[in-house]
Amino acid sequence: AEGRAYFTANPIARYAIGDRTRGLKFAPDGSLELHLQRDRPAADKEANWLPAPKGKFQLVMRLYAPKKTPPSILDGTWTPPPVRKVQ
Secondary structure: OOOOOOOOOOOOOOOOOOOOOOOOOOOOOOOOOOEEEOOOOOHHHHHHEEEOOOOOOOOOOOOOOOOOOOOOOOOOOOOOOOOOOOO
8 A cells, every 4th residue: 555664575585784684795995785676686786685666665764873973864964875776
């Protein structure tokens, strides 16, 4: 139903990515690229796959106990990285 949020059943039983998610592959510069998509990505990208439903979906970021000093989301000196649609 529209306006309701549900987890998406998927073959790897992954419903979120967080600081305790094991097996993520970081780039040499320390960055992390996540793949939010319905279809399984190429094998070299699967470790960073967060399965998404078909069609539109809502992406949610939870931030617990954000820092009160910069850089902080509280004062706008930190913002989440952009989400880009890739064809």
